[in-house]
Amino acid sequence: MATDNAKSLPTGHYVTNDPLHQLFDAIDSISVQGYDEQRQVTYWNKGSEILYGYTKQEAMGKRLESLIIPEPMQEPVIKAHSDWVTLGIEIPAAELTLSHKDGSEVAVFSSHVMLTNQYNAKQMYCIDIDLSDVHKAQAEATLNASMLQTIFEAIPDLFFVLDHHGTITDYHASNKNDLYISPEQFVGKKMVDVLPDKVAQMFKLNIEKALTYNEMVNFEYELSMPDGTSYYEARMRLLPKKNQIMMIIRDITDHHRSAELIRHQAHFDSLTALPNRFLSLDRLSQMLGSVKSKHEKAAVFFLDLDNFKKVNDSLGHEVGDKLLIEAACRLKNVLEQGDTIGRLGGDEFIILISNLNDESNAKAITERLLNAFRKPFRLEGRELILTLSIGIAMSPKDGTSASELLRNSDTAMYQAKALGRNTSSFFTPQMNTAMQRRFEIEEQMRGALAKSEFEVYYQPQIDVQTNTLIGAEALLRWHNNKLGAITPDEFIPIAEQTGLIIPIGEFVMKQALLFLKRWQATNKQKYTMAVNLSPSQFRDPELLDMIIHSLNENNINHECLELEITEGVLMNSQDSIPDALKRIGELGIKLSMDDFGTGYSSLSYLRQYSFDVLKIDRSFISVITDNKANCNLVKAAIAMSHSLEIEVVAEGVETKEQLDLLNALDCDIAQGFYLSKPLPAEQMIAFSLE
Missing domain, CATH: 3.30.70.270 (Reverse transcriptase/Diguanylate cyclase domain)
Known part of the structure; x- marks a missing residue:
């Protein structure tokens, strides 16, 4: 290194001390720099590279003030260096804030030494110790002290310091009104001597426990205060080095009352x-x-x-x-x-x-x-x-x-x-017979899908005015090897209550759309398919995604699917119901209100949601030809629906007279045993009105 430095300085008057530099090179935790009489860098160790960001190659030959001295300090530093070289006035060691290569500040403790070589040329060495960690620690300590003081002032807890005899030596209370008695009455006295006997006995036992086991001790107690009974939690622990007990008292009255309220709410109807x-x-x-x-x-x-x-x-x-x-x-x-x-x-x-x-x-x-x-x-x-x-x-x-x-x-x-x-x-x-039947149905239902016991039937829907086939309603049928044929009225409510309606409903949807694809392709007609949705299905967050996937998988136009829901779906209080209904409309899927006339708020729902179809319940259709009043009810329902641009489907049409009257009343669609009973897939494919 000495030879390299001598070659870089043409005058040849600066000979470095190799042993000294070897020592400095071995220590990268301290920055050491060497400067000549013109403040040019003659030495720059690894520690300087780390501290200031300049490599040795970047620093060598550069002037001190152009490297690490901030502009406001440059003139005083140049003068101080000159005074030391020419007048022998030493630069004192001091804490300084210098500059990093990237412009950031570097806090150091800087000390200096001046050496004269054999050519009577002076060389100054600066030894800088990084103070950033020290300053950071000092700042954290100051912050922690400030935070601790703020915490003491902010929190409502009471703090007491006791000696090993249980005497109160110090305290802190952000609000002295929280104290049981005034400080003058308890400082310098034993805790057990200033509290009621029952509470004092609790403190005595727990202080002894804290002294004996050297662990956190906590317990609860109550005191009669001016505004009534208050409840407290005491926590204490021995500080072994000082042989003192630190005690924290917290008012838990609100928590205690809340807990009592919660206990009451847990046992009594609100x-x-x-x-x-x-x-x-x-x-x-x-x-x-x-x-x-x-x-x-x-x-x-x-x-x-x-x-x-x-x-x-x-x-x-x-x-x-x-x-x-x-x-x-x-x-x-x-x-x-x-x-x-x-x-x-x-x-x-x-x-x-x-x-x-x-x-x-x-x-x-x-x-x-x-x-x-x-x-x-x-x-x-x-x-x-x-x-x-x-x-x-x-x-x-x-x-x-x-x-x-x-x-x-x-x-x-x-x-x-x-x-x-x-x-x-x-x-x-004997009442258990009916319950036993329910249990048997539930038990057999759990394996019915896997055993392929369910089958989807289809009941034709007819355009009343043109007497043409326009679509069908998908209806589920179940035949069990043990129980035989089970009606939907019997097994659907059980499926709903047990949650089995979700997988069963998915089966119906997929089968119905798969059939619709085949039916449309076979007869070259744009038939529609109506599928019922139960309240439990509608609460399934994956329902719409499943429907959309099935539609796309079978390449079926969305408007060919009609989802039938009852008032039970709409009465659900879930916030997601309106959003789901809106999404159905946006997707172009038809929405139908089923069993109209059997609920109590159907009219308000028709106004609130965008229904495409209204299905008049069979109980109204079955009596439509009996008298004028029954006929007028159906007539009013049809007129109201048409005024809202809603199609009307009449369910349960069983006679020609009913169909003719519905035609006269301008009903749109009909279905029922007079037209056709529900049919399995193959018969539905071949079904014709002729």
Whole structure:
């Protein structure tokens, strides 16, 4: 290196100290630079490259001020260097902010030494130590101290420092009103001496625990404060090096009250304040344990409000809620102290009564319950009649477990519904026959798709005015090897309740569109296909993507598909329903309202959503020729639909007279047994009106 430097300086007066440079070269954590009398770089080690960004080749021969000295400092630095060279005034070591090659600031502690070589030429060496980490640490320490102070001031917790005897030596309170007593009354005194006896004993035990186990100790306690009872959580831990205990006290009154509210909400119905399903079943289990030990009888009454859904849908949920509250009050007034009445959900209630002698006691209670609902409800200026259907299961005769009694009383309630409502029914083993049938259907249904037991039939739809075939409705049929033929009215509700309707509905959609592709190609006609969608299917987020994929896969025009939905879909409270209906319209798929006339808000839905088709329920069509009033109802529905530019389909056409009248009423489309029963695919392909 000495030889290289000598060659770079023509005067030959600068001979470097190789051993010294070898030492500096071996240390890259410190920046060392050498300068001649004209402040030109004669030495630049690896540490300088790292600290300032200039390579040795870039720095050699450059002047000090043009490399790392900021412009405001250049003149003083030149003067200081000159004074040292000419006057012997040393440059003192100092913290400086110099410049990096990229223009950023570099904080260093810079010290200097001046050497004279054998040619009496002076060389200055600068030794710079990077202070960026030190400054960063100092800044973080300052910030942390400031943050800690801010935290202490901001948080409402109380802080106490105790010595190992439990004496309070220091404290912090952002609000002194939070203190139990004034600081003058507790500083310098033992914590256990300034608190009520019960609380003081808790502190004593936990302070001993913190001293013994050297771990975080926490516990809760309550104090009587000027504004009432407050609840607190104390956390304490020993600081071994100082032999002190740090204690943090937090007011958890709001949390405690919220927890109490949550516990209440978890056990009581928010609308009626009655025990909810969870608490009711828990009390039922407790009651059964008690009557078993006493060899007593108990009864479970399962109550359902008759036709509540109709009232709720037609008059609104606000009126429905008021009805439920009033119904709960009437039920409570009938019962005696100690009896339990709970709300299971919706319009279903449960009553638990123990210490009964026989069924006659339960029957008497049932009569009182039914009588309580024979008086009209007066709400919002209306008089409403709301009756009860009651199912009763007795223990131990009808079951000894909560689940068994609940199930059997529910079964008995459905029997009361079947008897005409506004009555009661005791459970009998024969009622389980119907339930057993349901279980068998559900069990067989789970494997029906895999066994190819389902088949899609197609009922032709006819243009009433031209008497031409325009399309069909896809209808599902099921034949099971064990149960035989099962009607849709029997298995569809079960599929809906179990969630099996989703895969079954997908099967129907794919089969119907596959058939439609073949049907259109065979007869060279642009037929339409109507497919029913249940409420559960419509809640499936993948439904529309599946439909679009099937349409595209079969190369079917979107307007050839008609999706039939009932009011049950529209009554769903999900926010996604309007968006899904809008997307159906944007895709060009037809939307049909099925079973029109059987709901309670159909007209409002027709106004709210863009329906293309309205299907008048068969119950209206079957009586259309009976009298003028029935005919006028259908006529009005057709006229209203046409005014909204909606096509009308008449379901259940069974006679020529009905078809002729529908033609006269300007009905658009008809289907029914008079035209054709539902047909399997091959017969549908060959079907003709001729």
